[in-house]
Amino acid sequence: MIALLKRYWQVLRRPSTHYSLGFLTVGGFIGGVLFWGGFNTALELTNTEQFCIGCHEMRDNVYQELQPTIHFTNRSGVRAKCSDCHVPHEWTSKIARKMQASKEVWGKVFGTIDTPEKFEAMRLPLAMNEWRRLKANNSLECRNCHDFPYMDFTRQSPRARDAHSTALARGERTCIDCHVGIAHRLPDLRGLDEMIAVHGVDAVPAVLLGGAAEVAQ
Protein backbone atom coordinates (compact mmCIF):
# COMPACT_ATOMS: atom_id res chain seq x y z
CA MET A 1 0.00 0.00 0.00
CA ILE A 2 2.66 2.52 1.13
CA ALA A 3 4.74 1.49 -1.88
CA LEU A 4 1.83 2.15 -4.22
CA LEU A 5 1.25 5.62 -2.76
CA LYS A 6 4.97 6.33 -3.09
CA ARG A 7 4.84 5.41 -6.78
CA TYR A 8 1.96 7.79 -7.47
CA TRP A 9 3.72 10.49 -5.55
CA GLN A 10 6.76 10.01 -7.80
CA VAL A 11 4.55 10.32 -10.87
CA LEU A 12 2.99 13.49 -9.56
CA ARG A 13 6.34 15.00 -8.68
CA ARG A 14 8.02 14.23 -12.01
CA PRO A 15 8.07 17.26 -14.33
CA SER A 16 5.73 16.84 -17.28
CA THR A 17 7.41 15.49 -20.41
CA HIS A 18 4.40 15.32 -22.75
CA TYR A 19 2.56 18.61 -22.20
CA SER A 20 3.84 22.12 -22.60
CA LEU A 21 3.87 24.51 -19.70
CA GLY A 22 1.35 26.70 -21.57
CA PHE A 23 -1.09 23.80 -21.97
CA LEU A 24 -0.84 22.91 -18.32
CA THR A 25 -1.38 26.49 -17.18
CA VAL A 26 -4.35 27.12 -19.47
CA GLY A 27 -5.77 23.63 -18.84
CA GLY A 28 -5.40 24.06 -15.11
CA PHE A 29 -7.12 27.40 -15.32
CA ILE A 30 -10.06 26.06 -17.34
CA GLY A 31 -10.32 23.05 -15.02
CA GLY A 32 -10.36 25.36 -12.06
CA VAL A 33 -13.11 27.48 -13.58
CA LEU A 34 -15.18 24.37 -14.35
CA PHE A 35 -14.73 23.02 -10.85
CA TRP A 36 -15.53 26.35 -9.25
CA GLY A 37 -18.58 26.82 -11.45
CA GLY A 38 -19.79 23.28 -10.80
CA PHE A 39 -19.32 23.70 -7.10
CA ASN A 40 -21.25 26.94 -7.06
CA THR A 41 -23.97 25.47 -9.29
CA ALA A 42 -24.37 22.59 -6.88
CA LEU A 43 -24.49 25.10 -4.09
CA GLU A 44 -27.10 27.15 -5.95
CA LEU A 45 -29.17 24.00 -6.47
CA THR A 46 -29.36 23.45 -2.75
CA ASN A 47 -30.69 27.00 -2.55
CA THR A 48 -33.80 26.42 -4.61
CA GLU A 49 -37.20 26.25 -3.03
CA GLN A 50 -37.64 22.75 -4.49
CA PHE A 51 -34.58 21.48 -2.66
CA CYS A 52 -35.57 23.05 0.63
CA ILE A 53 -39.03 21.55 0.61
CA GLY A 54 -37.83 18.24 -0.80
CA CYS A 55 -38.23 16.63 2.58
CA HIS A 56 -41.67 16.39 4.08
CA GLU A 57 -40.62 17.99 7.36
CA MET A 58 -40.19 21.31 5.59
CA ARG A 59 -42.97 20.84 3.03
CA ASP A 60 -45.66 20.01 5.58
CA ASN A 61 -44.74 22.55 8.21
CA VAL A 62 -42.84 25.70 7.42
CA TYR A 63 -43.64 25.78 3.69
CA GLN A 64 -47.38 25.57 4.33
CA GLU A 65 -47.08 28.41 6.78
CA LEU A 66 -45.08 30.57 4.42
CA GLN A 67 -47.77 30.48 1.75
CA PRO A 68 -50.36 32.83 3.26
CA THR A 69 -47.69 35.38 4.28
CA ILE A 70 -46.66 38.50 2.42
CA HIS A 71 -43.29 36.96 1.56
CA PHE A 72 -44.93 34.35 -0.69
CA THR A 73 -47.33 36.42 -2.76
CA ASN A 74 -47.83 40.17 -2.65
CA ARG A 75 -48.86 43.05 -4.88
CA SER A 76 -45.24 43.56 -6.00
CA GLY A 77 -44.77 39.96 -7.13
CA VAL A 78 -41.45 39.51 -5.34
CA ARG A 79 -41.10 36.23 -3.47
CA ALA A 80 -38.67 35.56 -0.67
CA LYS A 81 -37.46 31.98 -1.08
CA CYS A 82 -36.23 29.89 1.82
CA SER A 83 -32.63 30.62 0.91
CA ASP A 84 -33.19 34.38 0.76
CA CYS A 85 -33.75 34.38 4.50
CA HIS A 86 -31.82 31.33 5.56
CA VAL A 87 -28.61 31.40 3.50
CA PRO A 88 -26.36 34.44 3.65
CA HIS A 89 -25.44 35.81 0.25
CA GLU A 90 -21.85 36.60 1.07
CA TRP A 91 -19.76 33.58 0.06
CA THR A 92 -17.85 32.78 3.25
CA SER A 93 -20.84 33.05 5.53
CA LYS A 94 -22.75 30.99 2.96
CA ILE A 95 -20.34 28.10 3.28
CA ALA A 96 -20.32 28.43 7.05
CA ARG A 97 -24.12 28.32 7.01
CA LYS A 98 -24.19 25.26 4.73
CA MET A 99 -21.98 23.40 7.15
CA GLN A 100 -24.40 24.33 9.92
CA ALA A 101 -27.35 23.38 7.75
CA SER A 102 -26.01 19.88 7.34
CA LYS A 103 -26.88 19.51 11.00
CA GLU A 104 -30.52 19.94 10.00
CA VAL A 105 -30.04 17.29 7.30
CA TRP A 106 -28.61 15.04 10.02
CA GLY A 107 -31.65 15.88 12.06
CA LYS A 108 -33.82 14.48 9.31
CA VAL A 109 -31.69 11.41 8.75
CA PHE A 110 -31.67 10.51 12.40
CA GLY A 111 -35.33 11.24 12.78
CA THR A 112 -35.25 14.03 15.34
CA ILE A 113 -37.85 16.10 13.46
CA ASP A 114 -39.58 13.56 11.25
CA THR A 115 -43.09 13.88 12.68
CA PRO A 116 -45.09 17.06 13.21
CA GLU A 117 -44.99 16.47 16.97
CA LYS A 118 -41.23 16.04 17.04
CA PHE A 119 -40.84 19.07 14.80
CA GLU A 120 -43.04 21.13 17.11
CA ALA A 121 -40.97 20.03 20.08
CA MET A 122 -37.71 21.01 18.34
CA ARG A 123 -39.13 24.19 16.95
CA LEU A 124 -38.06 26.60 19.64
CA PRO A 125 -34.37 25.63 19.58
CA LEU A 126 -34.44 25.72 15.75
CA ALA A 127 -36.03 29.15 15.76
CA MET A 128 -33.49 30.33 18.33
CA ASN A 129 -30.67 29.31 15.98
CA GLU A 130 -32.18 31.58 13.32
CA TRP A 131 -32.78 34.39 15.75
CA ARG A 132 -29.23 34.20 17.09
CA ARG A 133 -27.82 34.35 13.56
CA LEU A 134 -30.00 37.29 12.51
CA LYS A 135 -29.29 39.19 15.68
CA ALA A 136 -25.56 38.61 15.32
CA ASN A 137 -25.40 39.69 11.66
CA ASN A 138 -27.74 42.68 12.12
CA SER A 139 -30.47 40.95 10.07
CA LEU A 140 -28.25 40.75 7.00
CA GLU A 141 -30.68 38.55 5.05
CA CYS A 142 -33.59 40.94 5.57
CA ARG A 143 -31.41 43.84 4.52
CA ASN A 144 -30.52 42.15 1.26
CA CYS A 145 -34.04 43.09 0.18
CA HIS A 146 -35.17 45.75 2.64
CA ASP A 147 -32.52 48.37 3.24
CA PHE A 148 -32.90 50.96 5.94
CA PRO A 149 -31.47 53.88 3.87
CA TYR A 150 -34.08 53.24 1.16
CA MET A 151 -37.05 53.26 3.52
CA ASP A 152 -39.41 56.16 2.90
CA PHE A 153 -40.91 56.88 6.31
CA THR A 154 -43.52 59.15 4.78
CA ARG A 155 -44.94 56.09 3.01
CA GLN A 156 -44.98 53.89 6.10
CA SER A 157 -47.76 53.37 8.56
CA PRO A 158 -47.53 55.47 11.75
CA ARG A 159 -46.59 52.48 13.89
CA ALA A 160 -43.85 51.44 11.47
CA ARG A 161 -42.54 54.98 11.20
CA ASP A 162 -42.39 55.42 14.98
CA ALA A 163 -40.46 52.20 15.47
CA HIS A 164 -38.12 52.59 12.50
CA SER A 165 -37.18 56.20 13.13
CA THR A 166 -36.23 55.50 16.74
CA ALA A 167 -34.88 52.16 17.95
CA LEU A 168 -33.93 50.95 14.45
CA ALA A 169 -32.41 54.25 13.33
CA ARG A 170 -30.35 54.45 16.51
CA GLY A 171 -29.09 50.93 15.95
CA GLU A 172 -30.44 49.70 19.29
CA ARG A 173 -32.62 47.14 17.58
CA THR A 174 -32.37 45.11 14.42
CA CYS A 175 -35.19 43.83 12.20
CA ILE A 176 -35.50 40.45 13.89
CA ASP A 177 -35.82 42.11 17.31
CA CYS A 178 -39.29 43.27 16.29
CA HIS A 179 -40.28 41.17 13.25
CA VAL A 180 -40.38 37.59 14.46
CA GLY A 181 -42.73 35.06 12.93
CA ILE A 182 -43.00 36.94 9.63
CA ALA A 183 -42.63 33.79 7.52
CA HIS A 184 -43.76 30.93 9.77
CA ARG A 185 -45.87 30.37 12.82
CA LEU A 186 -43.94 31.00 16.00
CA PRO A 187 -43.04 28.05 18.21
CA ASP A 188 -44.75 27.48 21.53
CA LEU A 189 -43.16 30.19 23.66
CA ARG A 190 -43.93 28.48 26.93
CA GLY A 191 -40.51 26.85 26.86
CA LEU A 192 -38.72 30.15 26.34
CA ASP A 193 -37.44 30.59 29.89
CA GLU A 194 -35.71 27.21 30.00
CA MET A 195 -34.30 27.87 26.54
CA ILE A 196 -32.89 31.21 27.64
CA ALA A 197 -31.17 29.41 30.48
CA VAL A 198 -29.55 27.03 27.97
CA HIS A 199 -28.93 29.21 24.92
CA GLY A 200 -28.57 32.60 26.54
CA VAL A 201 -30.49 35.76 25.93
CA ASP A 202 -28.52 36.59 22.74
CA ALA A 203 -30.78 34.30 20.77
CA VAL A 204 -33.98 36.05 21.83
CA PRO A 205 -35.49 38.96 19.89
CA ALA A 206 -36.36 41.96 22.06
CA VAL A 207 -40.07 41.71 21.33
CA LEU A 208 -40.21 38.29 23.01
CA LEU A 209 -38.76 39.52 26.26
CA GLY A 210 -41.27 40.84 28.74
CA GLY A 211 -44.85 40.72 27.55
CA ALA A 212 -44.79 37.60 25.45
CA ALA A 213 -42.99 35.62 28.12
CA GLU A 214 -45.48 36.99 30.62
CA VAL A 215 -48.47 35.55 28.77
CA ALA A 216 -46.70 32.39 27.87
CA GLN A 217 -46.44 31.16 31.47
Added chain:
Amino acid sequence: MRCALAVIFVLVSTAALGGSHFPPGHVDRMRGMTPITDEATPPPFVDPDDSSVRRARNYAMQPPVIPHKIDGYQLDTHVNRCMFCHARTRVEDSKAPMISVTHFMNRDGNFLAELSPRQYFCLQCHVPQVPLAPLVESQFVDVDVLLRRAGSPSATLRE
Protein backbone atom coordinates in the same frame (compact mmCIF):
# COMPACT_ATOMS: atom_id res chain seq x y z
CA MET B 1 -101.19 18.37 11.29
CA ARG B 2 -101.41 19.00 7.57
CA CYS B 3 -103.46 22.09 8.31
CA ALA B 4 -100.84 23.39 10.73
CA LEU B 5 -98.10 22.88 8.12
CA ALA B 6 -100.12 24.79 5.55
CA VAL B 7 -100.58 27.68 7.96
CA ILE B 8 -96.86 27.79 8.70
CA PHE B 9 -96.12 27.69 4.98
CA VAL B 10 -98.41 30.61 4.28
CA LEU B 11 -97.02 32.59 7.19
CA VAL B 12 -93.42 31.97 6.18
CA SER B 13 -93.99 32.80 2.53
CA THR B 14 -95.86 36.02 3.26
CA ALA B 15 -93.14 37.03 5.70
CA ALA B 16 -90.50 36.33 3.05
CA LEU B 17 -92.33 38.20 0.29
CA GLY B 18 -93.74 40.99 2.38
CA GLY B 19 -90.49 41.63 4.25
CA SER B 20 -88.43 42.00 1.06
CA HIS B 21 -87.33 45.53 0.22
CA PHE B 22 -85.25 44.42 -2.75
CA PRO B 23 -86.03 45.08 -6.40
CA PRO B 24 -87.13 41.98 -8.38
CA GLY B 25 -84.24 39.65 -9.12
CA HIS B 26 -82.18 41.14 -6.30
CA VAL B 27 -81.59 38.17 -4.08
CA ASP B 28 -79.65 39.61 -1.20
CA ARG B 29 -77.33 42.47 -0.36
CA MET B 30 -74.15 40.42 -0.37
CA ARG B 31 -74.84 38.81 -3.75
CA GLY B 32 -76.13 41.99 -5.39
CA MET B 33 -77.91 41.40 -8.70
CA THR B 34 -76.28 38.02 -9.39
CA PRO B 35 -79.00 35.36 -9.86
CA ILE B 36 -78.94 32.53 -7.35
CA THR B 37 -77.81 30.06 -10.03
CA ASP B 38 -74.64 32.02 -10.83
CA GLU B 39 -71.40 32.42 -8.94
CA ALA B 40 -70.97 35.99 -7.68
CA THR B 41 -67.56 37.59 -8.31
CA PRO B 42 -66.21 38.52 -4.89
CA PRO B 43 -65.27 42.18 -4.46
CA PRO B 44 -61.53 42.89 -4.16
CA PHE B 45 -59.93 42.92 -0.73
CA VAL B 46 -59.91 46.31 0.93
CA ASP B 47 -56.90 47.47 2.93
CA PRO B 48 -57.88 47.79 6.58
CA ASP B 49 -57.59 51.11 8.38
CA ASP B 50 -53.95 51.46 9.42
CA SER B 51 -54.11 55.13 10.33
CA SER B 52 -53.48 54.60 14.06
CA VAL B 53 -56.14 57.18 14.82
CA ARG B 54 -58.03 55.94 17.87
CA ARG B 55 -61.77 56.27 17.43
CA ALA B 56 -64.38 57.49 19.90
CA ARG B 57 -66.26 54.68 21.62
CA ASN B 58 -70.00 54.63 21.08
CA TYR B 59 -70.77 53.73 24.69
CA ALA B 60 -68.68 53.44 27.82
CA MET B 61 -68.29 49.64 27.83
CA GLN B 62 -67.53 49.30 24.13
CA PRO B 63 -64.34 47.43 23.28
CA PRO B 64 -62.43 50.00 21.22
CA VAL B 65 -61.99 49.10 17.54
CA ILE B 66 -58.46 48.40 16.36
CA PRO B 67 -56.96 51.40 14.53
CA HIS B 68 -54.20 49.41 12.85
CA LYS B 69 -53.92 46.40 10.60
CA ILE B 70 -53.45 42.99 12.14
CA ASP B 71 -52.63 40.97 9.01
CA GLY B 72 -50.63 37.91 9.86
CA TYR B 73 -50.70 38.46 13.62
CA GLN B 74 -50.58 35.05 15.24
CA LEU B 75 -53.18 34.53 17.94
CA ASP B 76 -53.47 30.93 19.10
CA THR B 77 -52.67 28.76 22.09
CA HIS B 78 -48.92 29.13 21.43
CA VAL B 79 -48.55 32.82 20.83
CA ASN B 80 -50.54 36.00 21.41
CA ARG B 81 -49.11 38.55 19.03
CA CYS B 82 -51.27 41.36 20.39
CA MET B 83 -49.53 41.04 23.74
CA PHE B 84 -46.15 41.69 22.07
CA CYS B 85 -47.23 45.33 22.17
CA HIS B 86 -50.20 45.64 24.53
CA ALA B 87 -48.86 43.75 27.55
CA ARG B 88 -48.12 45.73 30.68
CA THR B 89 -44.40 45.07 30.36
CA ARG B 90 -44.21 45.88 26.65
CA VAL B 91 -45.94 49.25 26.32
CA GLU B 92 -42.88 51.31 27.15
CA ASP B 93 -41.20 49.90 24.03
CA SER B 94 -44.22 49.66 21.77
CA LYS B 95 -46.00 52.95 22.67
CA ALA B 96 -49.28 51.00 22.55
CA PRO B 97 -52.03 51.52 25.15
CA MET B 98 -51.87 48.85 27.85
CA ILE B 99 -54.75 46.40 28.08
CA SER B 100 -56.99 47.92 30.71
CA VAL B 101 -57.40 46.48 34.17
CA THR B 102 -60.64 44.72 33.21
CA HIS B 103 -58.49 42.34 31.14
CA PHE B 104 -56.89 41.06 34.32
CA MET B 105 -60.20 40.34 35.99
CA ASN B 106 -61.63 36.86 36.29
CA ARG B 107 -65.37 36.33 36.20
CA ASP B 108 -65.70 36.78 39.95
CA GLY B 109 -64.26 40.25 39.58
CA ASN B 110 -60.92 39.39 41.19
CA PHE B 111 -57.73 40.74 39.63
CA LEU B 112 -55.23 38.20 38.37
CA ALA B 113 -51.51 38.84 37.98
CA GLU B 114 -51.68 38.35 34.23
CA LEU B 115 -54.10 38.49 31.33
CA SER B 116 -57.26 36.64 32.30
CA PRO B 117 -57.87 33.51 30.20
CA ARG B 118 -61.33 34.74 29.24
CA GLN B 119 -59.76 37.83 27.64
CA TYR B 120 -57.07 35.89 25.78
CA PHE B 121 -58.66 35.90 22.33
CA CYS B 122 -58.70 39.62 21.68
CA LEU B 123 -60.58 39.39 18.39
CA GLN B 124 -63.69 38.17 20.17
CA CYS B 125 -64.21 41.77 21.21
CA HIS B 126 -61.81 43.98 19.23
CA VAL B 127 -61.97 44.21 15.44
CA PRO B 128 -60.08 46.14 12.77
CA GLN B 129 -62.00 48.47 10.46
CA VAL B 130 -62.20 48.82 6.68
CA PRO B 131 -63.22 51.99 4.86
CA LEU B 132 -66.41 50.63 3.29
CA ALA B 133 -69.99 51.83 3.28
CA PRO B 134 -72.02 49.72 5.74
CA LEU B 135 -74.29 47.14 4.11
CA VAL B 136 -77.11 48.06 6.43
CA GLU B 137 -77.77 51.59 7.57
CA SER B 138 -77.27 52.12 11.30
CA GLN B 139 -79.92 53.84 13.37
CA PHE B 140 -77.84 53.92 16.49
CA VAL B 141 -78.33 57.00 18.65
CA ASP B 142 -75.54 57.89 21.05
CA VAL B 143 -76.65 57.89 24.67
CA ASP B 144 -75.12 61.32 25.06
CA VAL B 145 -77.62 62.64 22.54
CA LEU B 146 -80.46 61.17 24.56
CA LEU B 147 -79.05 62.68 27.75
CA ARG B 148 -78.75 66.07 26.09
CA ARG B 149 -82.31 65.86 24.93
CA ALA B 150 -83.23 65.18 28.55
CA GLY B 151 -81.30 68.30 29.56
CA SER B 152 -78.24 66.72 31.19
CA PRO B 153 -75.53 69.34 31.91
CA SER B 154 -72.62 66.96 31.33
CA ALA B 155 -73.68 65.62 27.91
CA THR B 156 -71.33 67.07 25.31
CA LEU B 157 -72.38 65.43 22.05
CA ARG B 158 -74.72 67.42 19.79
CA GLU B 159 -77.13 65.95 17.28
